[in-house]
Amino acid sequence: MSDSARQARLKARCAVFYALRVYLPLSHLARAVRARSRSLRGKPSRHQQDTQLPDAPWHRLFPSQPAFIVESAKANGNVRVSELAVLAKAATTIAPGREIVEIGTFDGRTTLNLAVNSDPATPVFTLDLPPDAPTKFALDHGERKFVDKPAPGERYRRCGAPWKDSAGKIVQLLGDSGSFDWSAHFGKAGLVFVDGSHAYDYARHDTEMAFKLVSPDGVVIWHDYGVWQGVTRALEELERERHLGLRQVRGTSLVFWRANGQHLAKSQT
């Protein structure tokens, strides 16, 4: 391995340490203090909802395998660096031979990290909506700006050594998650990451699709719980209806569910 590759890997390991041991606890505390201060002043946040799902710390959900974070700089629309580290840890736990599915590529920062942290034989399928494509449901107000871009996946397409081989495992899919045909992937995913449209109808639909995609030993992770109302409502309703044991990953807007042999898909078509 060249010196520059070794340095890039060390930097990517340090980024995980910072994200999980420094950024996550401090940002969690800062949000709690801000929320308390707003509620004392009678000014609830427009961007943060009260949440009801129980939470659990990331290290109780994922065994602590070494992970890497690349492309750590956050753009508007990306997950937080702490969430990226949790997703990277999750990717390290996927059994070889399984697939990873992401709904909502955006610039491909999370996609690349899922690819880097999974087995070399684990393909990563990521779906994004072309700007001119019709949609089955209405998008949420304010999310058009994430759809309107020249092409999804800019970050994994431009990445260099030593991550290029991992980026080569990524398969970019284009279409509307409301009507996309995933049938060739049913039951194969070790990890499904749901982060497409945040509208309620999409959150419900994409969740049902995630249950079809996930393998009996796989996990589903959602983003933006407590941040976008459609996602928060969809996940809390689901938990009330089906008692799945959804858990918010403490200090993040991620929600986690492990299949543990269950088949939740309402139908296999």
Ligand SMILES: C[S@@+](CC[C@H](N)C(=O)[O-])C[C@H]1O[C@@H](n2cnc3c(N)ncnc32)[C@H](O)[C@@H]1O
């Ligand atoms: C918040 S961004 C995803 C961020 C990305 N997962 C990350 O971690 O950086 C949401 C993405 O979902 C895509 N999207 C929105 N509605 C969609 C739909 N109906 N089908 C597929 N993708 C959709 C948008 O184009 C956008 O790129």
